[in-house]
Amino acid sequence: MVFLRVRLLQVDKEDLETPTGTMFDPYCAVNVLESVKTATGTTQLVQRKKSVYPEWNKCFDSHLYDGRQIQIIVKNKRPDLFMCEYQATVKKLAELCDKNGEVLTLWVSMLPER
Secondary structure (H helix, E strand, C coil): CCEEEEECCCCCHHHCCCCCCCCCCEEEEEEEEEEEECCCCCEEEEECCCCECCCCCCEEEEECCCCCEEEEEEEECCCCEEEEEEEEEHHHHHHHCCCCCCCCCCCCCCECCC
């Protein structure tokens, strides 16, 4: 089995808008979405497992299945509010990485952008 290992390092505060007086205390939710054919023949993304909430600088793994996507949502703890998100296929993320199995640090733009 081939898999992709992802480590979430940080969120750049300057790129996000937080309400005045709000303490910046971000956390991530990671959803793994599977591509599934419906009865009508269309393809739909389905989340089969619960969201995971990895700590900063910790890794999570995902197998490289066709159509699988990873969605990373950044929220602020108090108040609990949505800040930004990133979604891509695991294949696209793997293609961005070094082919030699070395560690690659990659910054991604998340939505909404300023």
